[in-house]
Amino acid sequence: MASSDPLEEKILRRIPQEILVFSGILAIAAILAFDALTGIFVIAGGGVSALSFIWLRQSLVKFLSFSKKRAIKSAIALYSLRLVLILAVFFIIIFFFSTKIIAFVAGFSTIIGVFFVEAVAVLSRLKKWKN
Numbered sequence: 001m002a003s004s005d006p007l008e009e010k011i012l013r014r015i016p017q018e019i020l021v022f023s024g025i026l027a028i029a030a031i032l033a034f035d036a037l038t039g040i041f042v043i044a045g046g047g048v049s050a051l052s053f054i055w056l057r058q059s060l061v062k063f064l065s066f067s068k069k070r071a072i073k074s075a076i077a078l079y080s081l082r083l084v085l086i087l088a089v090f091f092i093i094i095f096f097f098s099t100k101i102i103a104f105v106a107g108f109s110t111i112i113g114v115f116f117v118e119a120v121a122v123l124s125r126l127k128k129w130k131n
Helices: 006-033 036-064 068-096 098-108 110-130
Strands: none
Touching: 006 036, 006 098, 006 110, 036 068, 036 098, 036 110, 068 098, 098 110
16 A cells, blocks of 8 residues: 655645544534534534545555456445445435534535645645755
């Protein structure tokens, strides 16, 4: 699972933690603005997002060690399973807690903000390196 670039490896290990921290901050804000259940759904969304990222990263590394034909078959099967599991989680939340789906989506979407911050940080390092 080792990457050739230590900076890249460090960033990829840090992303799930940043997702949890960012969703935790949003959860605290949601608790203060709304109620505890809303905060729980925000942090749960962040947790699912972090676990999904970890699972995706580990499976990608594993697929790269397979032959091309086997990797494609395995990837299609695994990503289909991932999609079904994510849809199942959303369905359960919509079915039982329809008023809290936005809170879960907010937590789940923190990965976008984390990726954006990491991209800006890497680009700022590249600019410093060129000067």
